[in-house]
Amino acid sequence: MTIPQRLQDFAADLTAIRRDLHEHPELGFQEVRTAGIVAAELERLGIEVTRGLGKTGVVGVLRGKRPGRTIGLRADMDALPIHEQTNLPYASKNPGVMHACGHDAHTTMLLGAARYLAEDPDFAGTAVFIFQPAEEGLGGARAMIADGLFDRFPCDEVYTLHNSPYQAPGVIGVTPGPALAGANFFDITITAKGCHAASPETGIDSLVIAASLVGQIQTIVSRNIKPTDPVVVSVTQFHAGAAYNVIPEVATLAGTVRYFNRDAAAQVTRRMQALCDGTAAAYGIEVKLDMRNVFDVLENDPTLSQHVLAVAQELVGDKAELRTERVMGSEDFADMAQIVPGVQCTIGHGIGPALHNPGFSFDDAYLTLGSAYYIRMVETRGAA
Numbered sequence: 001m002t003i004p005q006r007l008q009d010f011a012a013d014l015t016a017i018r019r020d021l022h023e024h025p026e027l028g029f030q031e032v033r034t035a036g037i038v039a040a041e042l043e044r045l046g047i048e049v050t051r052g053l054g055k056t057g058v059v060g061v062l063r064g065k066r067p068g069r070t071i072g073l074r075a076d077m078d079a080l081p082i083h084e085q086t087n088l089p090y091a092s093k094n095p096g097v098m099h100a101c102g103h104d105a106h107t108t109m110l111l112g113a114a115r116y117l118a119e120d121p122d123f124a125g126t127a128v129f130i131f132q133p134a135e136e137g138l139g140g141a142r143a144m145i146a147d148g149l150f151d152r153f154p155c156d157e158v159y160t161l162h163n164s165p166y167q168a169p170g171v172i173g174v175t176p177g178p179a180l181a182g183a184n185f186f187d188i189t190i191t192a193k194g195c196h197a198a199s200p201e202t203g204i205d206s207l208v209i210a211a212s213l214v215g216q217i218q219t220i221v222s223r224n225i226k227p228t229d230p231v232v233v234s235v236t237q238f239h240a241g242a243a244y245n246v247i248p249e250v251a252t253l254a255g256t257v258r259y260f261n262r263d264a265a266a267q268v269t270r271r272m273q274a275l276c277d278g279t280a281a282a283y284g285i286e287v288k289l290d291m292r293n294v295f296d297v298l299e300n301d302p303t304l305s306q307h308v309l310a311v312a313q314e315l316v317g318d319k320a321e322l323r324t325e326r327v328m329g330s331e332d333f334a335d336m337a338q339i340v341p342g343v344q345c346t347i348g349h350g351i352g353p354a355l356h357n358p359g360f361s362f363d364d365a366y367l368t369l370g371s372a373y374y375i376r377m378v379e380t381r382g383a384a
Contacts, residue, residue, distance in 0.1 A: 301342060
């Protein structure tokens, strides 16, 4: 592994920052403390700072000593509504909120790159450090874009990374082209007729109807979508009732549709709407479907993916991997990559508890590798 000595010299500082962020996680669009720490560190380094882009986003701009291209580097800052179960000495102090996806590490890696480049800006072009809020399904990337991210800070290319507890330590992987699935989120509200639990014949049971609808939804992929089009439909929430002796009037379902083929996703929506309409007609009730797009398909620029691979090989040698497997998870960096050519890569830190798991833990030994990756993308692509 090739890590600049100057970066290694402040590795302990990066670990301290990451653990502090981990100890004080904040949900999407609530990253006030985190954004404050990021902005203060950038300002300390003499970097131009813009706060409040996309509500709680932060952007820093650093110009190199020589003219060149503008390279965007993006990190996400938000945590998840998960109760941490790691027993780490720096475990979350915010009950029910946890950095279970490693965004604290992503933020720290980008701060490390900013410090290294600011202390000696001997590079061509301009580095734009993008600290994004609300990646976890709340539309943080879209909020920053709507706030003029790439109008106010035009970039020629944009890069991000994600830690991976599914890969061996030190592996850097990149998938050219479609890499991560798009995602639609849905809510279904079933409004029937509540009644006493002892007299079900006097009402219309929203709970039983909702349970039946869950089963019908699970047949859409297996019976309506071509097997060659990867689609995952998951019902992840079921809410109904508040008493032992009341058949509830309202039941709600929620979940996600993951896809790579937009036409297949549209077919899922049509079938779900038909099932809801049919259920409403069959029982004489109201069934409303709200389907909304939250993530687009992440498409890594194929040419830039080769440049990422070259930097990865420089940093980790044969642990650099060009991948072909697509992943059904989603990432709202996709929205940025729709506007500016971009690539997301992954950095492995050892097989362990999965992302979004209450036992998830990041290995701080790989903070400097993430920083080094960001640094080399600026140094190599700014002069391209």
